[in-house]
Amino acid sequence: METKIGYFASIEQYKPMDALEQSVRAEKTGFDSIWVDDHFHPWYHTDAQCGQAWAWMGATLQATKKVFVSTCITxxxxxxxxxxxAQTFATLRQMYPKRVGIAVGAGEALNEVPVTAQWPSVPERQDMTVEAIEVMRKLWESKAPVSHKGKYYNLEKAFLYTKPDDEVPLYFSGMGPKGAMLAGKYGDHLMTVSADPDALKKVTIPKFEEGAKAAGKDPKKMERAMLLWYSVDADFDKAVEGNRFWAGCLVPSMFKYRVSDPPEVQLHADMVGKEMMKKNFLCATDAEGLIKEIERFKKAGITHFCLGNSSPNVNFGIDVFKEVIPHVK
Structure with missing residues (x-):
């Protein structure tokens, strides 16, 4: 499978218009796809933003020419x-054929608790995600009104009058073994987040393939995508520290427990050591260094990279890929 290089335009790290301008620049540079965070609260507090992803996607799809655009993660x-x-992404895909996708997952307290005051257990949220996908697919595919009485969601003669000509590709977020297996069973593709390459190779991807085969799918035809933050700067220490905004994602308790306050997340992020960031993120001083870092994760089995730019000089962090993309593809 051909390697794809995507640009993660963060609207929690950058103002929405700045992220849009980055996306236009990334498309001109040669990136295959644009990904955007679908969050209510950001993963850091100081100098953070947190725009609404769906509104941003419409503007970005109009401002770009042909690049694929998806959330990461709804x-x-x-x-x-x-x-x-289902209605939102059917509409976007009809307006921009073959250019729109969605990545789904069981969520983070950071985004769900502030506006719902709810935070079910991990197994329950995984069950909810599977049922939500069932509801979405029914609405995308049905040629007649849909009624659904489930454990978590109900439909009564619901019908999407606006549909695209083809199905919206669905990336399923799988981080642990169970999540990866569910991604194989219920998703079109795997989406995972910054992790040790050894864990990807030995656990995440094998479990994803196991789930796909159990559902009668060919995992060789399914992408193994990964959200991965990078920072490039002539000063390597600055490059490493550039990824600090996302260091909270390396703290497992941030996903497991009811932590929804960005200042609290930032306290944990600021305690993450540089060695851990170097191991799980991409840190480099030039194009050659980025190529070596990307190859690390290609060898682990990743086929579609969603690269979040935390470089001290953001435009340089995009332009350097004119040299990187031809080598890693």
Whole structure:
């Protein structure tokens, strides 16, 4: 499978218009895809933003020419009703054929608790995600009104009058073994987040393939995408520290427990050591260094990179890929 290089335009790290301008620049540089965070609260507090992803996607799709655009990651189970999620992405895909996708996952307290005051257990949220996908697919595929009485969601003669000509590709977020297996069973592709390459190779991807085969799918035809933050600067220490905004993502308790206050997340992020950031993120001083870092994760089995730019000089962090992309593809 051909390696794809995507640009993660963070609207929690950058103002929405700045992220849009980055995306236009990234497309001209040669990136294959644009990904955007679908969050309510950001993963850091100081100098943070947190725009609304769907509104941003419409503007970015109009401002770009042909690049594929997707969320990374939408939680369709609490603050969003899966029926409304299905409608939104059907509309976007009809307006921009073959250019729109969605990545879904069981969510983070950071985004769901502030506007719902709810935070079910991990197993329950995974069950909710599976049912939400069932609801979304029914609405995308049905040629007649849909009624659904489930454990978590109900539809009564619901029908999407606006549909695209083809199905919206759905990336399923799988981080642990169970999540990866669910991604194989219920998603079109895997989406995972910054992790040790050894864990990807030995656990995440094998479990994803196991789930896909159990559902009668060919995992060789399914992408293994990964959200991965990078920072490039002539000063290597500055490059490493550039990724600090996202260091909270390396603290497992941030995903497991009811932590929804960005200042608290930032306290944990600021305690993450540089060695851990170097191991799990991309840190480099030039194009050659980025190529070596990307190859590390290619060898672990990643086929579609969603690269979040935390470089001290953001434009340089995009332009350097004119040299990187031809080598890693």
């Amino acid at each position: 939680c369709p189970i609490l603050r969003y009703n899966p029926g409304v999620v």
